[in-house]
Amino acid sequence: xxxxxxxxxxxxxxxxxxxxxxxxxxxxxxxxxxxxxxxxxxxxxxxxxxxxxxxxxxxxxxxxxxxxxxxxxxxxxxxxxxxxxxxxxxxxxxxxxxxxxxxxxxxxxxxxxxxxxxxxxxxxxxxxxxxxxxxxxxxxxxxxxxxxxxxxxxxxxxxxxxxxxxxxxxxxxxxxxxxxxxxxxxxxxxxxxxxxxxxxxxxxxxxxxxxxxxxxxxxxxxxxxxxxxxxxxxxxxxxxxxxxxxxxxxxxxxxxxxxxxxxxxxxxxxxxxxxxxxxxxxxxxxxxxxxxxxxxxxxxxxxxxxxxxxxxxxxxxxxxxxxxx
Amino acid sequence: xxxxxxxxxxxxxxxxxxxxxxxxxxxxxxxxxxxxxxxxxxxxxxxxxxxxxxxxxxxxxxxxxxxxxxxxxxxxxxxxxxxxxxxxxxxxxxxxxxxxxxxxxxxxxxxxxxxxxxxxxxxxxxxxxxxxxxxxxxxxxxxxxxxxxxxxxxxxxxxxxxxxxxxxxxxxxxxxxxxxxxxxxxxxxxxxxxxxxxxxxxxxxxxxxxxxxxxxxxxxxxxxxxxxxxxxxxxxxxxxxxxxxxxxxxxxxxxxxxxxxxxxxxxxxxxxxxxxxxxxxxxxxxxxxxxxxxxxxxxxxxxxxxxxxxxxxxxxxxxxxxxxxxxxxxxxxxxxxxxxxxxxxxxxxxxxxxxxxxxxxxxxxxxxxxxxxxxxxxxxxxxxxxxxxxxxxxxxxx
Numbered sequence: 001x002x003x004x005x006x007x008x009x010x011x012x013x014x015x016x017x018x019x020x021x022x023x024x025x026x027x028x029x030x031x032x033x034x035x036x037x038x039x040x041x042x043x044x045x046x047x048x049x050x051x052x053x054x055x056x057x058x059x060x061x062x063x064x065x066x067x068x069x070x071x072x073x074x075x076x077x078x079x080x081x082x083x084x085x086x087x088x089x090x091x092x093x094x095x096x097x098x099x100x101x102x103x104x105x106x107x108x109x110x111x112x113x114x115x116x117x118x119x120x121x122x123x124x125x126x127x128x129x130x131x132x133x134x135x136x137x138x139x140x141x142x143x144x145x146x147x148x149x150x151x152x153x154x155x156x157x158x159x160x161x162x163x164x165x166x167x168x169x170x171x172x173x174x175x176x177x178x179x180x181x182x183x184x185x186x187x188x189x190x191x192x193x194x195x196x197x198x199x200x201x202x203x204x205x206x207x208x209x210x211x212x213x214x215x216x217x218x219x220x221x222x223x224x225x226x227x228x229x230x231x232x233x234x235x236x237x238x239x240x241x242x243x244x245x246x247x248x249x250x251x252x253x254x255x256x257x258x259x260x261x262x263x264x265x266x267x268x269x270x271x272x273x274x275x276x277x278x279x280x281x282x283x284x285x286x287x288x289x290x291x292x293x294x295x296x297x298x299x300x301x302x303x304x305x306x307x308x309x310x311x312x313x314x315x316x317x318x319x320x321x322x323x324x325x
Numbered sequence: 326x327x328x329x330x331x332x333x334x335x336x337x338x339x340x341x342x343x344x345x346x347x348x349x350x351x352x353x354x355x356x357x358x359x360x361x362x363x364x365x366x367x368x369x370x371x372x373x374x375x376x377x378x379x380x381x382x383x384x385x386x387x388x389x390x391x392x393x394x395x396x397x398x399x400x401x402x403x404x405x406x407x408x409x410x411x412x413x414x415x416x417x418x419x420x421x422x423x424x425x426x427x428x429x430x431x432x433x434x435x436x437x438x439x440x441x442x443x444x445x446x447x448x449x450x451x452x453x454x455x456x457x458x459x460x461x462x463x464x465x466x467x468x469x470x471x472x473x474x475x476x477x478x479x480x481x482x483x484x485x486x487x488x489x490x491x492x493x494x495x496x497x498x499x500x501x502x503x504x505x506x507x508x509x510x511x512x513x514x515x516x517x518x519x520x521x522x523x524x525x526x527x528x529x530x531x532x533x534x535x536x537x538x539x540x541x542x543x544x545x546x547x548x549x550x551x552x553x554x555x556x557x558x559x560x561x562x563x564x565x566x567x568x569x570x571x572x573x574x575x576x577x578x579x580x581x582x583x584x585x586x587x588x589x590x591x592x593x594x595x596x597x598x599x600x601x602x603x604x605x606x607x608x609x610x611x612x613x614x615x616x617x618x619x620x621x622x623x624x625x626x627x628x629x630x631x632x633x634x635x636x637x638x639x640x641x642x643x644x645x646x647x648x649x650x651x652x653x654x655x656x657x658x659x660x661x662x663x664x665x666x667x668x669x670x671x672x673x674x675x676x677x678x679x680x681x682x683x684x685x686x687x688x689x690x691x692x693x694x695x696x697x698x699x700x701x702x703x704x705x706x707x708x709x710x711x712x713x714x715x716x717x718x719x720x721x722x723x
Contacts, residue, residue: 183547184615186607195610243586253440253466284440284466325460 004182007175009149010039010114013156014076018047021074024160025050028061028078028114036080037116037175062088062113066096069111069165076160082117082169083129096165097140108163112156118209118260119309120173124300130261130292132208135167136237136270142166142191143237147212149180151195151235154187162191171209178213192239196248200228203319204248206271207258208234211310215258218315227323237267245271246279253284254322258310263291285325290318326380327367328388329360330634336360337385338392343375349395356392361511363634373397389477440466448473508599519658524698527656530710534672534688536720537562544613556592556646557617559669561723563644564588564609566713572701573665573709574641582664582700591640591660592620594627595649601627602660604640613723648672648690657695664697665706667713 004012017024025047026040032053034041044051054061058079065075079085085092092113099109119128136143144159144166146152152170159166188195197212198219207215212233219229232248235241249255255275257268272287290310292298298308326336339357349355354366355375377394380386437445437452441464445452448469455472457464505513519525537558545553567574567588575584588609591602603623605611611619626632643663647655648671657666670691677687692713696706716722 184612184618186610186615187612188610195607253438281439281443284438325463325465 002182003179004149004153005176006149006152006170006178007037007039009152009182010156010170011041011043013153013160014040015043015046017074017076017157017160018043018050021160023072023074024076025052025068025073026076026078027052027054027064027068029054029056029080031078035078037172039114039170040078058084058086058088059091062091062096065111065113066091066099066109069109070099070107074110074112074160076112076114079113079115081123081127081129081172082115082131083126085113085115085131086134088113089134092135092141092165092167093138097138099140100164101140109165110161110163112159112162112166112168114156114168114170116172116175117169118171118173119298119305120210122300122302122305123172123298125297128298128305130209130259130266132169132237132259133261133265133267133270136240136267138238140165141238143169144191144235145169145171145208145237146235147171147174147178147209147233148185149178150182150185150187151233153182154189155191155235158189158191166191169209173210174213188235192236192241194235194241194244195233196230196244197233198229198231199251200230202228202252202323203254203256204230204232204252205256205258205315205319206232206234206245206248206268208237209260211258211260211315214310214312215315217312218319221312221316222319222323225320227320229319234271240270240274242274242278246275249275249279250282253282254325255283255285255287256290256315256318256322257287258290258315260292260309262294263289264294266291285322288318288322290315326358326386326388326390326392329358329363329365330638333360333388335385335387338380338382339364340382341378342366345375345378347375349373349375361508361514363632363637364508364630365634367392369395371395371397389474437464438466441469444469444473448476450476508601512600515661516658519661523659523661525659525695526698526703526706527693527695528703528706528710529654529691529693530714532690532692532714532717533677534690534717537717538672538688540613540720544617548614548617551617551621553617554646555672556644556669557613557620558723559646559717560590560592560605560608560616560620560644561613562713562716563590563642563667565716565722566709567642568609569712570705570709572705573696575664575700576641576662577664577697577700578662585641587641589639589641591643591663592623593643593645594624596628596630598630601632601637602640602643603627603632603636604638606639616723642666644669647693654691655693657693659695659697664700665709666695668693 026043030036030053031040031051032044040051061077065077068075096109099107117130132143132145135141144155146155156168159168198216205215215231219231222229230248230251232245257271259266259268268289268291272289275287292308299305336358339359341356343349343355349369349372351372352368355369356367358365358367373395375393376396380392444466450469450472452464455464455468458468459465537555541553541555541558571584574588575582587607590605590608592605593600593602605619608616623636640663643660643666645657645666645668647668651671653670655668657668659666672688672690674686675689676684677689679685694706694710
């Protein structure tokens with residue numbers, strides 16, 4: 001029986017993948033020393049020459065990964081903070097995403113980019129961003145956002161084994177916060193599937209990352225008040241599991257989408273549009289989004305950070321309103 | 326009479342736990358009900374006084390029929406019915422209980438959500454007759470559902486459907502003689518339906534179990550203190566084969582085949598009180614350890630009669646471990662509305678001819694499949710079994 005944190009799940013899975021397959025290697029800033037979050041701790045010693053420090057240049061980290069993958073390796077690139085990935089946006093979105101498509105499927109690009117995202121750690125303006133909406137918009141890159149250690153294990157493995165680019169997002173606040181007994185826990189092995197983590201008949205809450213854990217805590221609180229929530233653990237932004245999302249929406253007719261990212265153009269908008277298109281006749285209330293405010297970045301000050309981020313109380317309040325509607 | 330399970334149409338009162346005139350608390354058990362699937366205690370939907378028992382002990386009534394009348398505690402007449410369906414059980418005609426709500430409550434423009442309109446059309450309901458319990462008296466989806474339930478039984482009063490309680494331990498086993506009751510009768514009716522409605526074909530393959538048993542032994546090393554059988558591994562292999570041949574993972578109802586994306590695997594469990602088929606929900610999302618643990622839990626609760634309605638619903642495919650009885654070949658009956666059922670027969674050590682034309686002793690088991698020939702042909706069944714056999718023999722599953 002193994003209890004693991006999110007961080008241990010990531011580290012163990014990386015080690016297992018390198019053990020299994022010589023073509024897997026890790027590159028990124030300070031990864032030889034274990035990385036700022038210690039996700040690659042000890043790997044450089046175990047796998048000499050396969051954990052490679054890079055210059056501080058995300059465009060080259062991703063560009064080099066493209067080259068490695070094209071010539072038969074399976075690179076797993078670490079971006080130190082998701083906020084800095086945008087320097088590599090062109091490499092990821094203009095090159096990597098199109099590799100398979102523009103060669104009519106002749107060339108594949110088995111690469112993974114790992115990035116710690118999200119707030120709640122007083123990371124301030126350049127270390128707290130949510131990036132799933134930027135990259136979830138790009139066909140050709142899969143974007144994975146697990147919440148529980150068991151899914152981190154199964155989906156990181158799936159990402160490394162996937163023949164094409166996967167952006168694997170790790171919520172940094174949950175690294176050491178979330179623990180789970182992984183043996184026997186549900187673990188999604190297929191990228192592009194969501195899971196109904198809890199079933200209830202009053203309100204459906206859809207969330208990912210830290211917000212999923214807050215949503216589950218809110219659902220627990222609400223159950224004591226007699227409001228039963230269905231909670232969807234999104235797991236994947238691209239591809240989007242429209243079927244599971246709509247099934248969960250139909251179950252209650254009342255939907256609350258929660259994300260840390262700012263409201264306008266956040267990925268919740270895509271989920272809301274999907275439900276409006278495919279489950280319209282089952283809706284019994286307007287679809288609601290509970291998100292970060294449209295402010296340029298997450299503030300550093302604890303009180304202001306708290307103002308920015310949804311939490312279990314706010315989720316419960318919004319769900320209560322929907323239930324009563 | 327609450328609907329304790331899909332396809333359940335009636336229930337029998339086994340015993341009243343409260344007499345007329347007794348006070349009842351919210352959720353306090355008021356009577357014991359036996360349906361064809363489960364035996365359950367009915368929690369009171371409201372707190373108050375039991376005024377009248379409408380269905381005496383031993384009588385069977387249709388789902389939706391009123392069982393008793395409860396006078397709700399501290400309800401002045403004419404209050405806006407915040408929980409109209411529950412107070413309606415007190416015998417007041419629906420729509421009178423909260424006559425004031427339509428006029429006295431802050432008026433909200435009559436707006437009907439898409440869900441409400443769809444349900445109203447489906448059940449032929451005049452929405453102006455429905456009492457709204459939502460914001461500002463809005464008619465909610467639940468209001469329409471409750472109204473439809475009341476309308477369906479043609480009465481003005483209806484009890485609320487109680488949440489499914491766990492199965493209580495009341496006797497319903499095979500009767501020593503006389504008419505079949507409860508669980509036994511359900512089994513009879515289900516199998517009668519299976520036989521009558523489904524043209525079933527049967528096919529069998531031989532599978533070498535060496536690789537699967539090796540994986541079982543490895544799993545046994547990891548799981549101490551619990552005996553690991555071949556069954557969870559077999560189920561994992563079935564899941565991986567079903568994913569490749571989804572047509573077998575389906576429900577066929579009202580002439581419509583619905584292939585399910587979730588693998589909800591029913592497992593036939595023989596108990597002292599009859600056969601029951603608890604369901605491993607979304608089995609594809611579980612590791613083999615997870616399957617083993619879930620299976621243990623379901624079997625234990627089945628034997629102890631602690632399964633809830635949710636545990637036995639929604640199956641999309643059934644696995645039967647007939648080998649447990651020592652059988653080496655059997656012809657299972659498809660569990661309607663599913664379209665296929667597979668058995669794992671006894672694993673026996675037998676001489677087999679190997680690839681090098683030598684004779685070796687190997688563990689072998691038969692795997693039998695019955696399927697609904699209306700929705701698929703031998704080709705589908707054969708392909709599924711071929712995949713299943715290949716996965717088990719190579720040990721590549723789960």
